[in-house]
Amino acid sequence: MQIKKFYGDNIQEVMNTIKKELGDKAVILHTKKVKKGKLFGIIKKEQIEVLAALENETSNDYAIKPKANIQIEEHYEPKQHFAKDDITSLKKEINELKSYLRTISNKVTINFDDETNIKEELKDVYNKLRSKGVSSHFIESMLSEIDISDNKNTSLESKIEKYVINKFSSYTHKFQNKINIFIGPTGVGKTTTLAKLASESVLINDKKIAFLTLDTYRIGAVDQLKVYAEILNCPIEVVYDIQDIKVSLERLKNRDLIFVDTAGRSHKNKRQMQELKDMLNEINNKDIYLVINANWNIDDIKDIIKEYSFVEDYKIIVTKLDETSRFGIILDILSVTNKSIAYTTFGQNVPDDIEHFDISKYINELLKG
Template sequence: MKVKKFLANDNHEAMLKVKTELGPDAVILHQRKVKPKGFFGLFKKPLVEIVAAREEISTNSENKDKNVEASVEDKLKRKIDSKATSINVKENKEDLNKEITEIKGMLQAVLCGINNKQIPNIPSGTNESLTQFYNYLITQEINEELLYKIVDQFNDLIKDNNLGEVDKSIVYSKFDELIRGLVTDQGHMLDSKIIFFVGPTGVGKTTTIAKLAANFSINEGKTVGLISADTYRIAAVEQLKTYCNILNVPMEVIYESSEVNDAIKKLRDKDIILIDTAGRSHKNVQQVQELKHLINEVQEKEIYLVMSCTTNNKDLKEIIKSYEFLEDYKIIFTKLDEATTVGQILNVAYETKKPISYITTGQSVPDDIEILDINKVSSLLLKEAEL
């Protein structure tokens, strides 16, 4: 890893030095204001000091990144020129995902010793297929508290209707009803023109913003402006600039929270302003505080918390807890195509009581994003439940 310290008169000049010396993949490790050395330094304006680093990468890796960027640019250009659906070639993963889910379920059943007696509230003599359905819900990583509620609902159904047998259609219908009671899918309705995107590192916020910007601009005919506050990673700014250039969308870059309102004023003629924030570790209190200050600078806004379907339930709970300072927000789930279970969507909806607005289903910009469809969530959860 190459690490270097940079001194400059202001943030913009410092970032240019970092980019020139270390390239767009540099990561900002530390940033502060320092007084120039010497007696005369006492009377001069403080300098900006940045410590940045970059991993040494091979030529093959660099060429691969360029090829990926060129591919994305080509897809976007074709989308804008034709305003037609892009043709994406995707591998058929259904069989593989099914096998993985089955293996995972079998392993979990073996490790946990799942049987009728250990699953909560299953009455003696319960229909075998219903017991199998409970087992399946556990393999989908639905949390214990929610599982208890689901079990109670089915037990009430059996008791109230005096059912000796519960067929597949009844199970599916009841479960679909339960999902509709848990998941609110009206989160895509915009309540403000200024939208913040927050969330942990590595969930795909920047790519998600590019997809939404393309959708608003191309499909809905809205004027869009972007603001990047993600100056921890120079590559994130460059990535967003590339999308903006292709879409012919203006973009502002800010280095401190106090600059956000000036950036908004420059884009005030736009219908929608999307703000990309730095990925924050939910365990880093200082970073969370910085984000809080940035958001509090803007009075009228909407906030989307972006999380990945591939994150385990324990970490999702910690992430949700770390964003408790937000008075209100909506949720976007990414990487649905990479997830082997989808119970996390139900768990988060149950835990937060917040609407889920969008899900992303791949890396293709601008295509692989869609408004949450409750029917799809239900079918994804039930498709492997062979009752």
């Protein structure tokens, strides 16, 4: 009995090859989908794998004598002799496999008749996303989950847009808790972002707000927030000791919203991260916003996310989009954090230069030109 694996883009192609090499009497032992090689140098290509066999009619027994160049699955250990019942059982199983093969042949959708067009569209989309800062890892992972075989009726970009919208949920732009805390490394723009959202709450939503700051390390940080408090005609509490947080919050209990500014902390400084953890434990019923700079690379973002892993529930604000043209990093941020992006900022103007993050609007903009 000869046994051999055959590969092709679809069932019909594989069956034609089997018939050509082994003839009409070949039987199918196994079939499955596999990813083999790379598709246009970008992503592994899904193919159909079929394990076929041909009985040697001139043999008096059923000994399997494979040729040296025929590959056999390592786990396949055929017996030297089969009992009559075994042969009947094997034939029954083969017939069942044939029936199954006919069933799935109608379900296989991969068709590369128009391979040239698919290749060019893949390259164009891949290069476009890479040029805008999306990592190759994310692109390859995404394309492996999208049916890219037939783009005649639906373009690849439309499929990507649908995939991203379905994968990443949009944040409901609404403060769910009274206390809103802004955390993140030094220099990401926490105070300015906080002031923008506070101003929107007062000027547009007519809320009574208050500021509470724990950023007493940075020179001028308290004075900066006091200026915003004066402009918005709202109280501000400056906390120098974690133990005083609850007292300050009690004094602000009649306000609709409280915006809490924290000191920028190096995610590599264990002591500072422990201080932040202790502070967060002192406050109940809070929303937390992790502020991330759009100019960071994905490896730095992964390090930061790891160090902030003690914060279980938070939303993300991506700042300084005006300082980069590679805003595709947002897709990687969504992927590695598995959190929602609430806002993006693109300038220093208060209360302007901030907007609610809309995943549909974002992916549409990303795929342009």
